[in-house]
Structure formats: structure tokens, C-alpha cells
Amino acid sequence: MPSAHTVFGEIPVEKLGITMPHEHIVLSYGGAKSDAPGYNVKSLADEVCKDLGQAVQAYGVGTVVDAGPTELGRDVAVQREVARRLGVNIIAATGFYRFTSGVPLVWQSAEIDTLADYVTREITEGVGPDRVKCGVIKLASSDEKIGPVEEKLFRAAARVSKQTGCPIITHSDPTGWAVTNVGKLQLDILLSEGADPSRIMLGHICGTSNLNYLIELVKRGCSVAFDRVGSQRIVPDEVRAGLVAGLCAAGYASNVMLSLDHQGVWFPQRSPATAANMKHFGYLFQSFLPRLRAGGVSERDIEQMTVVNPRNLLGF
Numbered sequence: 128m129p130s131a132h133t134v135f136g137e138i139p140v141e142k143l144g145i146t147m148p149h150e151h152i153v154l155s156y157g158g159a160k161s162d163a164p165g166y167n168v169k170s171l172a173d174e175v176c177k178d179l180g181q182a183v184q185a186y187g188v189g190t191v192v193d194a195g196p197t198e199l200g201r202d203v204a205v206q207r208e209v210a211r212r213l214g215v216n217i218i219a220a221t222g223f224y225r226f227t228s229g230v231p232l233v234w235q236s237a238e239i240d241t242l243a244d245y246v247t248r249e250i251t252e253g254v255g256p257d258r259v260k261c262g263v264i265k266l267a268s269s270d271e272k273i274g275p276v277e278e279k280l281f282r283a284a285a286r287v288s289k290q291t292g293c294p295i296i297t298h299s300d301p302t303g304w305a306v307t308n309v310g311k312l313q314l315d316i317l318l319s320e321g322a323d324p325s326r327i328m329l330g331h332i333c334g335t336s337n338l339n340y341l342i343e344l345v346k347r348g349c350s351v352a353f354d355r356v357g358s359q360r361i362v363p364d365e366v367r368a369g370l371v372a373g374l375c376a377a378g379y380a381s382n383v384m385l386s387l388d389h390q391g392v393w394f395p396q397r398s399p400a401t402a403a404n405m406k407h408f409g410y411l412f413q414s415f416l417p418r419l420r421a422g423g424v425s426e427r428d429i430e431q432m433t434v435v436n437p438r439n440l441l442g443f
């Protein structure tokens with residue numbers, strides 16, 4: 128039976144429960160921690176627990192995937208502290224962030240095999256002194272096209288996923304009203320390396336308003352993630368809810384994931400755009416699921432998207 132690889136080890140996927148597949152426990156850009164006297168695991172965990180604890184209590188959230196690889200402030204010590212205090216499962220990410228705000232020089236110039244070895248080690252041997260094993264591979268692209276460095280990272284990750292079964296979750300830019308082709312480009316690269324589409328969740332795909340584009344993607348066997356729910360400046364939730372309802376009505380509920388891309392803490396502070404549009408971990412359940420129900424999405428499909436689909440993706 129497949130297991131989910133949490134920060135406290137492998138567990139049967141049946142134990143994941145309601146799962147948010149793209150969130151952040153601590154988000155921090157490269158360099159932010161290098162002159163940071165205020166950085167403290169316990170106080171960061173305090174802040175995350177206040178917010179996430181409410182969602183766990185009110186809505187029964189069982190599992191959170193922290194979608195930040197190391198360049199995005201991944202801190203397995205905070206992840207473990209939060210998981211321990213709240214009794215939730217947290218899954219850490221290996222992989223790479225986008226070229227425009229991540230990818231240090233050492234990776235830019237590395238061979239694909241070296242990059243694949245790094246990702247494999249983070250999955251099979253773990254990170255940090257406690258050897259915490261990662262349970263997803265994060266990938267990101269910066270623009271409407273995927274540049275040569277990002278393409279190399281995608282190819283490395285696809286090979287690791289093919290070999291280990293570890294799921295891939297992505298970040299795509301641009302997000303906005305424009306009908307963007309980036310999700311398709313990401314999928315083309317991953318599948319050309321032999322990755323299994325059922326192991327792939329294309330992220331931030333809710334930056335489109337084109338249902339047919341999404342249907343073309345899910346027909347190829349991957350999942351599409353509405354993982355910026357609540358980010359009204361990108362696309363209003365009303366549009367997202369219409370697209371989710373459309374995918375469910377077309378028979379693709381098993382290819383849809385729901386999440387917020389919320390940060391428990393952004394160190395040292397949130398970007399102005401994020402601060403102006405603050406959410407909380409419970410927002411998905413408090414605001415978006417009722418909107419889906421009102422739009423005709425069945426309880427069965429909601430359970431499929433919030434429990435069954437993440438369970439299928441995260442087990443390997």
C-alpha cells in the first residue's frame with residue numbers, strides 16, 4: 128500500500144484525511160534568514176499554530192503540504208514543531224523554485240544527473256540533522272515560456288519522479304486573466320521524460336478563465352490545482368468556482384485539487400500584495416466550499432477533491 132512521506136515518517140495514505148496540497152508553513156526568500164536575529168523556531172511555530180490550529184479545529188484539516196523547497200525558506204524544524212503541536216501531518220518539499228527568484232548558481236550550472244541525485248537524496252535520505260524526508264517535488268517556471276535552466280530542473284525532477292514515484296507539484300506564472308499555455312508546456316516536458324501524469328499536479332492553474340484549456344490538460348491524466356483560492360487580485364473566486372463546477376460536471380472531479388497558497392508565516396514579513404489580501408487556513412472551507420455547493424458541486428465531488436485526490440497523489 129502506498130505511503131505518504133510526512134515530516135515524521137511514512138504513514139498509510141488513509142490517515143491523511145482532509146488535505147491542503149499547496150500551502151506554506153514558513154515562506155522566506157533566499158538570504159532573508161542570513162541576518163535575522165528574530166528567527167526562532169518556537170515563536171514561528173506559535174504564529175503558524177494560531178492560524179492553522181483554527182482550521183484544524185473548525186474544519187478537521189488533517190494534512191498540509193508545504194510547497195516550499197529550500198530556496199523558499201523550507202524549515203523542517205518548524206514543520207515538525209507545528210505537526211507535533213497540532214497533531215496534523217505535514218509533508219515537506221524538495222525540488223526547485225523559479226529561476227527569477229530562486230535557483231542558486233550552483234544549480235544553474237549543474238548537470239541533470241547531479242540535480243536528480245540531489246532531489247533523490249532529499250526524498251530517500253532526508254534533510255537536516257534529523258534527516259526529515261521530503262514527500263513531494265516542487266517545480267516552478269517564471270514566465271510564459273520555460274527557460275533553459277528551468278527546463279533542466281523539470282527534466283531532472285521528472286526522472287526522479289519516474290524512478291521513485293514521488294509526486295510533482297508545480298508553480299506557474301504568469302497568473303492572471305490571460306489564457307496562459309504554461310501548464311501545457313510544463314506537462315509536455317515532464318511527460319517527455321517519462322513521468323507518470325497521475326503523479327503530477329499542475330499548480331496555480333486557476334489563473335485562467337478557459338475551461339477547455341483545463342479539460343485538455345486533465346485529459347492527459349494529470350491534476351490541475353485551484354491552489355490560489357482567495358487570491359482575488361489574480362482571478363475572483365467566483366470564476367474559480369465556475370471552473371471547478373465545470374470540470375466536475377464534465378466528469379473530471381478526480382483531477383482537481385483545492386488549496387490556498389497561504390503562508391503560516393512569511394519571514395521577515397509578507398509582501399505588500401499578500402498582506403493586502405490576507406487569508407487564513409480556514410478560508411477554503413469557510414468561504415470557497417460553500418460557493419462550490421451553491422454552484423451545484425456535490426458533497427461527493429467535494430470529498431473527492433479534498434480527501435481522495437490528494438491521497439492518490441501523495442502516496443508512493
Ligand SMILES: [Zn+2]
Nearest residue numbers: 149150194388
Ligand atoms: Zn506557493
